[in-house]
Amino acid sequence: MKYTILGAGIAGLSTAIALQKIGIQAQVFEAAPEIKPLGAGLLLAANAVKAYQRLEIADKIVARGHLLPTFAILDQAGSTITLADAAAISQRYGLHNFAIHRADLHEALLSELDAQYITTGKRAVQIEQNEADITIQFQDGTSATTDCLIVADGIHSAVRRQLLPDAVPRYAGYTCWRAVIDAGDLEWSAASETWGTNGRFGIVPLSGNRIYWFACINAPANDADMSRYTVADLQRHFGNYHAPIAQILAKTRDEDLVWNDIIDLKPVKNFAFGKIVLIGDAAHATTPNMGQGACQAIEDAVVLADELARNEKPEVAFRAFEQRRLKRTRYIVNNSRTLGWLAQISHPLLATARNTLFRIIPESVNERQMKTLFEVDF
Numbered sequence: 041m042k043y044t045i046l047g048a049g050i051a052g053l054s055t056a057i058a059l060q061k062i063g064i065q066a067q068v069f070e071a072a073p074e075i076k077p078l079g080a081g082l083l084l085a086a087n088a089v090k091a092y093q094r095l096e097i098a099d100k101i102v103a104r105g106h107l108l109p110t111f112a113i114l115d116q117a118g119s120t121i122t123l124a125d126a127a128a129i130s131q132r133y134g135l136h137n138f139a140i141h142r143a144d145l146h147e148a149l150l151s152e153l154d155a156q157y158i159t160t161g162k163r164a165v166q167i168e169q170n171e172a173d174i175t176i177q178f179q180d181g182t183s184a185t186t187d188c189l190i191v192a193d194g195i196h197s198a199v200r201r202q203l204l205p206d207a208v209p210r211y212a213g214y215t216c217w218r219a220v221i222d223a224g225d226l227e228w229s230a231a232s233e234t235w236g237t238n239g240r241f242g243i244v245p246l247s248g249n250r251i252y253w254f255a256c257i258n259a260p261a262n263d264a265d266m267s268r269y270t271v272a273d274l275q276r277h278f279g280n281y282h283a284p285i286a287q288i289l290a291k292t293r294d295e296d297l298v299w300n301d302i303i304d305l306k307p308v309k310n311f312a313f314g315k316i317v318l319i320g321d322a323a324h325a326t327t328p329n330m331g332q333g334a335c336q337a338i339e340d341a342v343v344l345a346d347e348l349a350r351n352e353k354p355e356v357a358f359r360a361f362e363q364r365r366l367k368r369t370r371y372i373v374n375n376s377r378t379l380g381w382l383a384q385i386s387h388p389l390l391a392t393a394r395n396t397l398f399r400i401i402p403e404s405v406n407e408r409q410m411k412t413l414f415e416v417d418f
């Protein structure tokens with residue numbers, strides 16, 4: 041049986057490794073001419089680390105990242121709203137809150153795979169599924185046939201557009217800049233996200249004395265002014281936020297900025313379509329507010345391989361995968377969207393009320409959420 045994976049992102053590569061472990065050598069087709077991950081840093085939580093433990097590559101990946109002792113939500117002045125102690129969470133759920141540069145994660149994943157099974161420069165534009173097989177048409181005029189197709193081509197998935205034309209990405213109401221900088225003499229070991237009336241600013245230390253930061257500002261979709269924002273504009277925008285935000289921005293060059301509007305996908309009802317299955321962002325793209333998009337893509341890889349190992353017929357495995365993944369990913373997409381809406385409140389009175397409320401949320405509520413997120417049934 042021939043398996044093909046579309047997309048060599050976190051979902052596609054993690055799945056290729058998971059399939060390899062159960063004796064399936066999948067062919068991966070990637071649109072980009074070379075595998076060069078866009079974006080900056082990534083937080084991976086206990087559930088993602090557990091999934092990589094299943095694939096026996098967690099140590100290798102964790103070694104390239106940076107363990108974060110705490111993760112705090114702060115107000116504009118720098119006072120704590122909530123504080124998660126990673127060591128305490130780790131004791132209960134396993135390794136938690138670990139940050140990695142996307143390029144380092146990709147490098148670790150690629151090192152597990154045989155390069156001959158990854159073909160770059162192949163952008164799928166259309167597929168045809170019939171009784172016998174599936175044909176993938178690529179933009180360059182070539183095509184490939186396969187028995188089973190795993191679609192991991194991200195939020196703008198061309199195949200999903202064909203299978204579910206109504207599932208289009210939706211804008212969350214805020215736009216985001218990211219960068220990785222050399223921390224230099226800036227000593228900052230804690231990860232934080234600051235919720236202020238001008239927007240959000242996140243700081244995440246990475247390995248090698250680097251800092252990953254992100255900034256989210258409320259704005260119309262595809263805003264021309266935002267598209268022209270430079271570091272100087274961001275310095276003005278976050279000028280009255282606590283230290284070391286100004287220092288971090290001062291160390292950032294305009295060419296380091298990665299800018300994109302924050303979008304997600306309204307939860308869909310199906311991931312499985314006969315011998316075709318959608319995974320990762322192609323299936324359930326979420327806003328980044330819970331830091332779970334990639335974590336869910338990694339969980340997908342393990343669950344999909346588990347079902348393929350149990351079921352002889354791929355269409356049965358794909359349907360079982362769908363049943364195991366729909367509810368969990370819907371929960372994350374919906375909760376993450378709500379959290380983003382709360383974090384982006386710009387009205388000063390509402391922001392103060394929100395901060396007060398978050399400060400008094402009982403520990404039992406946080407506990408329940410962590411249990412749901414981190415106690416994964418693989």
Ligand SMILES: Cc1cc2nc3c(=O)[nH]c(=O)nc-3n(C[C@H](O)[C@H](O)[C@H](O)COP(=O)(O)OP(=O)(O)OC[C@H]3O[C@@H](n4cnc5c(N)ncnc54)[C@H](O)[C@@H]3O)c2cc1C
Nearest residue numbers: 047049050051071083164193194320321328331333334335
């Ligand atoms: C600002 C921001 C911050 C985030 N932070 C976090 C975080 O801290 N933690 C976390 O867990 N998640 C985070 N995420 C989410 C995470 O980035 C995604 O969930 C994850 O990258 C999804 O992986 P994927 O492989 O499904 O899709 P992608 O990473 O989009 O990969 C898709 C791949 O498919 C290729 N492709 C596209 N179209 C085609 C085609 N037609 N044919 C062939 N190949 C194609 C692309 O080139 C790409 O290589 C964040 C997202 C954003 C926007």
